[in-house]
Amino acid sequence: MKKLLLLLSAILLTSCSESKVDELASYEIDGAWYWAIQLKEGATKQDAIEYVNMWASPNQTSFFYVFDNSFDLSFFKNEKFTPNEFKHNILVNKPKYGFYKMMPADDKLYDDGVWLLEQSLKK
Secondary structure, eight states: OHHHHHHHHHHHHHHTSOOSEEEEEEEEETTEEEEEEEEOTTOOHHHHHHHHHHHSOSSSOEEEEEEOTTSOOTHHHHOOOOHHHHHHHHHHTOOSEEEEEOTTTOOOEESOHHHHHHHHHTO
């Protein structure tokens, strides 16, 4: 019984720990989710991957553009954008990583999201 309580406590502490990633903005565009997120001080690529795996929609393709903490990106939180403005602002501010998950059938995490976004805006 004590081991069970200890295990439960450890799970709760782990699940309640503060995220190392801040969500800046998210938009649903053309049936997919686009997220701009920022790593907090000391956060790693693995922290970003864990965030993506936790928040990717199980029913829609989800793109995550990850910025390091060296930029003030508060405008993402404070302004509303058209879909193309949002995409353009992602690229102008040069994300460190771009991940996406294709849904609903594919559970694989892809890492060429920035390149895909660049290609989509060349049209």
